[in-house]
Amino acid sequence: MKVVGQPLPHEGARGHVTGEALYADDLCGRFPGLLHAWPVLAPHAHARVTRLDAAPALEEPGVVTTLTAGDAPGEANTGPNRHDEPLFPDEVMFHQQPVAWVLGETLDAARRGAARVAAEYEPLPAVLDIEQALAAGSYLTAPLRLADGDVSVLESSALRFEGELRIGGQEHFYLETQAALAWRDEAGYIAVYSSTQHPSETQEIVARVLGLPRHAVTVECPRMGGAFGGKEVQANASAAVAALGAWKTGRPVRVRLTRAIDMAITGKRHPFLVRYAAGFNADATLRALRAELYSDGGWSLDLSEPIMWRALFHVDNAYRLPAVEVVGRVCRTHKTSQTAFRGFGGPQGMLLIEEVMAQAAQRLALPADVVRSRNLYREGQATHYGERVDDAERMGTIWSQLKSSSAFEARRAEIAAANARSAHVKRGIAITPVKFGISFTAQFYNQAAAYVLVYRDGTVQVNHGGTEMGQGLFTKIQQIAADTLGVALARVRVMSTRTDKVPNTSATAASSGSDLNGAAVADACRQIRSRLAAVAAGMPDGEWREFAAVCEAAYRQRVPLSASGFYRTPDIHFDPRTGRGRPFHYYAFGAAVSEVEVDGFTGAYRLLRTDILEDVGDSLSPVVDRGQIEGGFIQGVGWLTIEELLWDEAGRLATAGASTYKLPSWSELPPVFNVSLLERAAMPHVIMGSKAVGEPPLMLAISVREALREVVAAFGSGVVTFDSPATPERIFFAVQRVRALRPALT
């Protein structure tokens, strides 16, 4: 029986529920003599380090050594591309930046030691937000630009408006903070357990810092307790510190950031400032859009440039833009280096166009869903960067199916009637679409390799370059391998991700984990399967019986039982100079309808119901896919509503902990939550007809922001705008603004 497409539980579920599943930091007990690391954190957003004397730390009982600039045999810099992240900086670039590390027999000893390191600083002026960066001309990139059509028609549009939107960032809050454990291996080289989405890059950075060739460094990612993009690049520094400590002391070293430190020093989703002007025709179709997007990249480049590109690629969301000019630029500020986060810039780009659609609807006094649906891509149309939107009709299908399955029109009418009767508590409903491009925009990343081993007893080990962070990649890989080899699921074991099994892997990111690695694994399995078929043909009755018997026969006939597989995504390219190309292999589509209720007295709101219809192609694993949709959606709701990153005047993150930074909890789950997968949706040229599902659902949460806008509008009149996130406070004041006349007390 085929297992692909079956609603199987997560491959790690049993380990999860028993507590037996081990994460990097759970392995400490295996390493006698383990040392613990604690950073020395700078108390300024921008400063020169004028003196750093680590010696007093050594007087603290239990402190073993310190790590400072002189200790790295190689280049003490963890910046992936520009080498712009010194591990031991002499210029502090953000508040709480580590300037040195202390290793101790216990974590407390290391922490006490760190407090004794004598560091002196000369504070320098700091750039703390996008506006300040613009004023100071502080950038990390040149302007990036995408343009299409004649935007000058904007001026003569029937409806023309402009505005500004501030979009807050987001803390990943992977439940497992950054963690790494390094030791000298049996050959005297370095081995690292790292909670990393990109073991090959972690290997590269460790090798760089230690001045070693890459074959001297082995990185293994056992599994991650969540990542969401936050461990694509940002895992490297912790691994480098652990490895450097192990290299220096010869003892195993563990780095595990506390939540407070993790939040203070690791990058987040980029805050954006967007300035836009839009022109619409009288029939509510968009005529032209002009926008400037500025992101707060923090102190170093990280992945900010491709993130900005993806924002620019997604300013269309699911709408045809006949004329557009969008320019994006990454600002350099004295903050943590902002990084990948589920959606990778796409969400910010899409929030812009949804703001524009909503405002057009209000100004034209049309229902927002009408304006949105009039602008949806039609078959044959192309994006503003010249890629044809294949399967565009799926968007229209999703739209109408979802509207009817969610009883959108009837509920809207019922809500309007109820709102008329209720002065202080009102409801609103909105539908929004998602179209999301699948592929890494850096072309060379779109490759994957796998190494599949079959043993004589017919059991299988699968190695591949993807990492498991909860997204269910290993479950899907196991299913793909089982079906391709034609064996029972239980025979297939998916191994943890190691750089000594599959080299030069790409990050597990861009929703492409199963597309790429699944295809590579299938390739390897097909090779083995065809070899085994030949063996089976020569067996007495010429056909498959027991898989193990065929394997044993193959072994005896000296037929290899292992194979490496490979996959590269075909036919993708993009030229940043012309802004044209086909950067995406395909698009994922979906839409959501959300209904919210707002208490006008306080601005407090509740999400009452959400209906989602998502196109995942032929689902490889429906439980996993549904989990990605629901989890991504709720994470998006957090980003757009209650998750608020705030920095104080000194540049210190004021919300660096779970008590001050609130992610969705139980209370944000809508009581009615219907999720369906688009049927008959097989996707040609993608592994087993499936589609990527990791990131796109996050942006379905825009329906909640738009439903909030509908409610606010119901409290009064005028155009409703508010920055993101839509905290209760912002909604409270938005309600106050539209309440031209406060209802008299009765």
Added chain:
Amino acid sequence: MSALAFVLNGREVEIGEAAAQTPLLDLIREQGLTGAKEGCAEGECGACAVLVVDADGRPGKSALRVVNSCLMLSALAAGREIYTVEALATNGVLSDAQRAMAGAGGSQCGYCTPGFVVSLFAEQHRPDRTGPCEDEALAGNLCRCTGYRPIHDAAAALGAAPDGPLLRRLERAAPVLHAVSVGGFSRPATVGECVALLAATLDARLVGGATDLGVERNLRAKTWPHLISVEAIDELQQFTSTPERVLIGAALPLREIGERWRDAPDAVHEWLTLFGSPPIRNRATLGGNLATASPVGDGAPLLMALDAVLHIAGPSGSRTLPIAQFFTGYRKTALMPGEMLTAIEIPKPLPQSVRFFKIAKRRADDISTVALGVSLDVDRGRVRRARWAFGGVAATPLRVVEAEAAVSGGPWNADAVARVQAVLDKTLRPVSDHRGSKEYRLEVSKSLVEKYYWELQS
């Protein structure tokens, strides 16, 4: 068992004086039990949740309480019986909670999962549970991956707790907390002993549930020369309700206040549900809440609206103090050196109308941006008594006496609301911080008065 030991999954574990103030979570993980994990070290995420066998309303029996082991200083576990996720499967057979979570897609990355399983298990084994598992039981656990729907389904699928070693364990009494006195940690059995200890150990610090102190320990690496746990003092665990008053022991965990004060006004039960999360309420006490004197604490506003009187013991005997006089400045109280809170008295009759409002970013388990405790007695159309007590609008919890004067003696109508709002405009001096701007705090405070009025009308 030695004075400073506890039983972990059936095995005795020695804490050791050196580890007395180490979070219990670290101690458990050092035993090789790595199912409980540190997700926040602030009592917020529940990844560190473990089960404590605790006394139950049923004499001679016990119940499982979920606690955040990251906040529980190890010494507070002395003499207790504790179970972790590793103890829940029997001979490799998953418990219901585990099976439900695994089968429903309740885990993705799995890091939060042991904590959820522990909470679910405790809820399924809750002795007074009738009907399905309550979602609210999981409000102390955060999951960043699943979006909670499958976990909700797992909870909904659980029936009555099946027979098993832990269920049978609950048919026996919980261990009785004995007095402890070792270097740096004491757990006296009486108020007298406690006061004597306080007098003898000048730099001693009282500890209740450690939901505040545990956070200080973790975030600021704070340690104390001497900790005195008030948990074993019977007097501080009392609850009595007579026609004249309700008396709540200062160390009674919040959960028990709700369980014991069954006929409390709705506002009291709402206030408790809005206060932290189940694992927090399993440990947090009113004594700790008031003594810590947080300007955004939820205890004071409601207790002020109820005209609570605080019972205090100290070197020169006992005294009482109206709660309105308790807070003397930012994080300062009227407690003199060597004094402790023993009980909170709520005089009866209770006000005709009492409400508690909490403004926060997140609806569940968040700290208040603004809190309002309000009570009102109206006689023949005239306000006889009104209380407006706010949190989050000043350096201390604030009973706005001028607003009481503004309405008393007159009718409770829209004009009265406007007069209260005018007083608030003049008296509230909130500040801006990460929870809310000063403008919001002021405006929403005024708006809450209107909300109260409006809800009373309809």
